Amino acid sequence: MIEQDPALRNRCAIAGAGNSRLGQVPGSSSLDLLAEAISNALDDAGLELADVDGLITRGPDDAYCHHQQIGERLGLNARFSTSLDNGGASQILAVALAVMAINAGLASVVVCGYGRNAWSRTHVSDAARVKNQTRPDDQHNQEFGPEYGYFGAVAAHAFGAQRHMHEFGTTREDFAAIALAFRDHATRNPAAQIRKPLSREDYFNAREIVSPFGLFDCSLRSDGAGAVIVTSAERARDLKSRPVLIRGFGSHNNLTGWFSGDNMIRTAAIQSGDAAYRMAGIAPAEVDTVQLYDCFTYMVLVQLEDYGFCRKGEGGAFVRSGALRLGGRLPANTSGGQLSEAHVEGMLQIVEGVRQLRGEYPEERQVEDAEIALISGHGGNQVCHSTLILQRA
Amino acid sequence: MTDPLAEKPLPRASAESLAYWEGAKQHKMLMLHCSACGQFWFPPSARCHHCLSTDFAWDEVTGEGRIYSFVVYHRLYHPGFERDLPYVVAIVELREGPRLLTNIVGARWQDVRCDVPVRVVFDDDPRGVTIPKFAIADQPGSQA
Numbered sequence: 001m002i003e004q005d006p007a008l009r010n011r012c013a014i015a016g017a018g019n020s021r022l023g024q025v026p027g028s029s030s031l032d033l034l035a036e037a038i039s040n041a042l043d044d045a046g047l048e049l050a051d052v053d054g055l056i057t058r059g060p061d062d063a064y065c066h067h068q069q070i071g072e073r074l075g076l077n078a079r080f081s082t083s084l085d086n087g088g089a090s091q092i093l094a095v096a097l098a099v100m101a102i103n104a105g106l107a108s109v110v111v112c113g114y115g116r117n118a119w120s121r122t123h124v125s126d127a128a129r130v131k132n133q134t135r136p137d138d139q140h141n142q143e144f145g146p147e148y149g150y151f152g153a154v155a156a157h158a159f160g161a162q163r164h165m166h167e168f169g170t171t172r173e174d175f176a177a178i179a180l181a182f183r184d185h186a187t188r189n190p191a192a193q194i195r196k197p198l199s200r201e202d203y204f205n206a207r208e209i210v211s212p213f214g215l216f217d218c219s220l221r222s223d224g225a226g227a228v229i230v231t232s233a234e235r236a237r238d239l240k241s242r243p244v245l246i247r248g249f250g251s252h253n254n255l256t257g258w259f260s261g262d263n264m265i266r267t268a269a270i271q272s273g274d275a276a277y278r279m280a281g282i283a284p285a286e287v288d289t290v291q292l293y294d295c296f297t298y299m300v301l302v303q304l305e306d307y308g309f310c311r312k313g314e315g316g317a318f319v320r321s322g323a324l325r326l327g328g329r330l331p332a333n334t335s336g337g338q339l340s341e342a343h344v345e346g347m348l349q350i351v352e353g354v355r356q357l358r359g360e361y362p363e364e365r366q367v368e369d370a371e372i373a374l375i376s377g378h379g380g381n382q383v384c385h386s387t388l389i390l391q392r393a
Numbered sequence: 394m395t396d397p398l399a400e401k402p403l404p405r406a407s408a409e410s411l412a413y414w415e416g417a418k419q420h421k422m423l424m425l426h427c428s429a430c431g432q433f434w435f436p437p438s439a440r441c442h443h444c445l446s447t448d449f450a451w452d453e454v455t456g457e458g459r460i461y462s463f464v465v466y467h468r469l470y471h472p473g474f475e476r477d478l479p480y481v482v483a484i485v486e487l488r489e490g491p492r493l494l495t496n497i498v499g500a501r502w503q504d505v506r507c508d509v510p511v512r513v514v515f516d517d518d519p520r521g522v523t524i525p526k527f528a529i530a531d532q533p534g535s536q537a
Contacts, residue, residue, distance in 0.1 A: 143404035143414075144436055147524050148496045150482045151470040159484060163462040166507035208467040211479075259484055259492050264462070 006279055012099045013236035013243035013393065015109075016045025016229040017354040022342035023193030024119050025223040030059045031073050034115030037225035037347075038074065045229045046240025047109065049074060052229075054107030055081040056094040058114045058345070060121070070113070080107040087379025088293055089251070090114070091226075091346045092386035096249040098230035108231060114347035115225030122221055153295065154210045154218055156382050160264035161212050161298035167265060167313070172212060174316035175297035176203040179216045179339055181324040182294065186336025188326075188365045193220050193342045217297040219338035226347035228354065237393070244357045247372070248280025248389035258382040268385035269306035269376060276387035277308075282372065284308040287389075289356050289367040290330060291349035293378040294337040300324075303376055304332075307387075331367045346377040350388065357392040399472035403522050409437045412451050417523040420515040424491060426452040435491035456513030457530065458487040465502045481505050485527050499528040 018040025020033040034057065042048060055078045059066040066083035080101045084090035091114050098110035122128050140146070164170045183198035198216060206215035236243035252271035254263045277283065284307060294300045301315035309330055310318040324332040335341040335352040342348060353373040359366060370392065377386040406414045416423035424433045427441040427449045434442035441449055463483035469475055481497040483505070497505050498514060511527040518524060 143406060143410060144494055146402040146471070147404045147522075148482050148494055148526075149401070149466055149471060149474040149477065149480055150494055155464045155466070155482060158464040159462040162464060163507060166462070208465075208479075211465040211467060213464075259461075259494075 006281060008099055008103060009279055009281065010245040010247055010391065011233055012102055012230055012246045013233045014095070014228045014246065014350075014354050014390065015231050015236040015239045015243050016041045016043070016047065016241055017351045018042075018044050018227050019191070019344075019348060019351055020115065020225040022191050022224040022344070022348075023220075023222055025117070026120060026123075028117045028120050028223045030063070030115040030117045030225070031070055033117065033223060033225035034059065034070055034113050034227065035073055037115060037227040038070075038111055038113050041111070041113070041227040041229050044241050047229060049076055052076060052109050052111050053079040054098060054101055054110030056084065056097055056110060056112050058084050058090045058094070060116055060118075078107070080110070086253070086377075086384040086386070087381075088295065088345045089253075089377040089379045089384035089386040091350060092249065092375060092377040092388040093251060095228065095230055095246065095350065095388055096251065096386065099246055099249070102230065102232060108235070110230045111227055112230060113225060113227035114345050116344060117223045118343065119221045119223045152210070153382075154213055156258060157296040157298055158210045158213045160258070160302065160382075161296070164265045164298065164302060165212060168316070169313075170301065170316045172204070172214075174301060174319050175212075175217050176200055177319040177322075178294070178297040178300045178324065179203055181319075181322075182333045182337045182339045185326060185334050185365075186340035189335050189341055192336045192340055193222055194336075194340050213296060213298075216339070219295045219343040220340070222342035222344060224342045224344040224348070226344050226351045228350055233393070242358045243393045244354045245391040245393050246388070247391040248276040248278070248282070248387075250275025250277075250279065250387040252385050253380070254383040256383075263383060265302060266312070267302055267306050267378070268383060269303045269378070269387070272376075272385040272387045273307045276374070276389050280389040280391075282389065287330065287372050287374045288370045289334060289353070289373050290332045291334070291337070291353045291373060291375045292332060293346050293349065293376045294333055294339050295343070295378065297339065299378060300332065303378075307374065307376070326365070326367065334365065334367060345379065349375045349377070353388070353390050357390055359392070399475070400520075401473035402471065403518065403520060404524070409439060413437055414522065416451070416453070417515060417525050420523070421453050422456045422513050422525055423451045424454050424487075424489065425449050433487075433489040433491050435493050454487055454489045456487075456525075457510065458485045458527075459508050459510050460484070460497065460505065461486045461492060462507055463497060463505050465505075483527065485511055496526045497529065498526045505529070
């Protein structure tokens, strides 16, 4: 087996990070939001569009040749550009691909970005709101699903949560600990979509959606975009903001399916994490903060196990210990995550990782002495995974 | 708001799944069975899901299995299911190996558990399609 190449460790850096307005941005288009985030990321890096020669993006599921659409809007020709198709795992994959393109000499400054208008597009009519679909009808299963009333990503992840509860004794108290910790972080984030404090009573009194998930186990429907600028570590040193080094990355895709084997309780984060740890040359204990793909509370719990922060089956005890809170052992999703800040398919997890490692936050939001951040992406039909390990420069 | 007359969506069979739905109409659960490696697979596709062989046949399976996992819909996603709420959607693993998505019927949703044995029941929809669903099987020693 060819090992992940440590030669690329710390060869590239994130030189700038930005986001658009987040949450409910009525009438927004995903492309306009992404352009806003890219503009902010370029400003952050002290770069101009003319410096960019690479573009790797993703947008709503029905966007055809997304990188062309955003490139046209920005007025940008690129030496290297493409759109990715791994769902919520795409955004980290974009950063990994940028590193590869830069080291292959195909580009020197790569913009990686994702934008969506999931709130606006599902709030155009009551029917659209009830349907809650961000994917066009013709891309949904025509059999072995709809006739049973099986719709949406909530149920797919709830299957995993239910099986995990059955095998390991995980409870909704454990999921509540995650929802409450991330909401507490969001109360400190002025840009977060939901900043109202969440109590344990609120969590358990909320309406059930698809059990074992209630309302607060589910991420938000958001408008929003994020972008980062990837370039060589050498070049990044001379730019406006303090760079953050790309120490490692990994990817794994359980293409056999979420329903296959134990994929829903032992996820692709296991192999993706191993690859990233090997490239980075670190162990889980060296990670100071994680920004995990939190489409649902359960996904945080299972990833903590799969990334080796605790043993399989012990995720419940780990999250109940308070580890994920700012000031805890492993502060997680310190912006509020997709459960409370905004759901931008993992892109804001990267942005938040960068900001934490720069140490630019006020004390109440800052992970103390954060040197290494692990960031995850998960998506597609629940089986694509990617991992990014960033390091303070 | 929601349409009280809305009907549930019917499965739209593909060329590959047609025999499955035809079998269901006769209250038989048919699955593709590989002659090369001996395994069953689902959903149907033009090559064995395990060994890529094209040497296979439709064979009847027992219709017995266990619940691998399940969820309970409390929120309405489609108006056709309004009267069913809350309803159980499960992943059932058949004795022959394949897993399939289905409904658990004839049980209170509060009583459904992972790993309990289930057996197929055929739901004849008046629109001319039969939809295989599952019921919790009688436990050994329980009254028949």
